[in-house]
Amino acid sequence: MNLKISYKTQRILLILGFLVIPITLLIVFSYVPLANMIYYSFTKWNGMSPRKEFVGLDNYIRIFTRPEYFKVFKTSLYYLVGSFAQMGLALYFATLLSFKVKASNFFKGAIFFPYLMNGVAISFIFWFFYLPNGTLDTVLGFLGMSDYIRKWLGDPSVINISLASTSVWRYMGFNFIVFLGAIQSIPKDVYEAAEIDGANKWHQFRFIIFPSIISIIELNLILSIKGAISVFEIPYIMTAGGNGSMTFVIQTVNLAFQKNKVGLASAMSVVLMVIIILSTLVQRFYFRRNKVKGEL
DSSP, X not given: OOOOOOHHHHHHHHHHHHHHHHHHHHIIIIIHHHHHHHHHTTEEOOSSSSOOEEOTTHHHHHHHHOTHHHHTHHHHHHHHHHHHHHHHHHHHHHHHHHSOOTTHHXXXXXXXXXXXXXXXXXXXXXXXXXXXXXXXXXXXXXXXXGGGOOOTTTOTTTHHHHHHHHHHHHHHXXXXXXXXXXXXXXXXXXXXXXXXXXXXXXHHIIIIIHHHTHHHHHHHHHHHHHHHHTOOHHHHHHTTTTTTTOOHHHHHHHHHHTSOOHHHHHHHHHHHXXXXXXXXXXXXXXXXXXXHHHHO
16 A cells, blocks of 8 residues: 655654654753742742642742842843953954954954863863962962962952953953954955045944944844853852952852752742843834834
């Protein structure tokens, strides 16, 4: 018996066949854990006992009635400022290297390389870099700037600047490569026409490059603010949140795995997720509104 399957059916089966594995992985490793986290946020659970006591909104009430849980967000301001510096540097180097520059490929690789490195490795590299009598202190002493030497990871007044600088060094490569790709997608004819009209490099950036990649800048800004709010890896490895470097995510992890308050930590994770979603929606609304005004 010959069964003839139509081309349309074959196409649908092929598409479904390719989608089964990624959708299954997405459900198992994203949506199911998310659903469990939301469920745990309404319980009092230590993470080990099979018994979970349902407490309703008690965890959320505790979070919003105790300001110390939100005070750590002031640490995110350092990373927020660092993200703007990071984007500015990335845009500057991407614009510069989009023109004809000697050894441009080398500089592109050097800027992007830190993003390819493991975050743990980078954290340990900069931990040694900031140690007393470490690399930074040695360089400052060699330049005759010993008066500026500080306890870079021990002084609460400078520790977050040190950590934010490390974050800038690591993630600038991502913004750089995204900006560079967007800039190189601009047709060369536009630059040639601008040069014929007497436009210099600054004019080309201001009137050609910047307006052409504004949507990419908006995307990177959204990702940077999200990263500043949920920063975790670098401060956790380098200082474990000590000396005033505590972040909201580190605080949540400590509650869950050190104090065994998984229910409360889950509620804090849900709150952070909502904050990130709301900040993203506000930014998108703001950018879209201003874009519409500009078109009008």
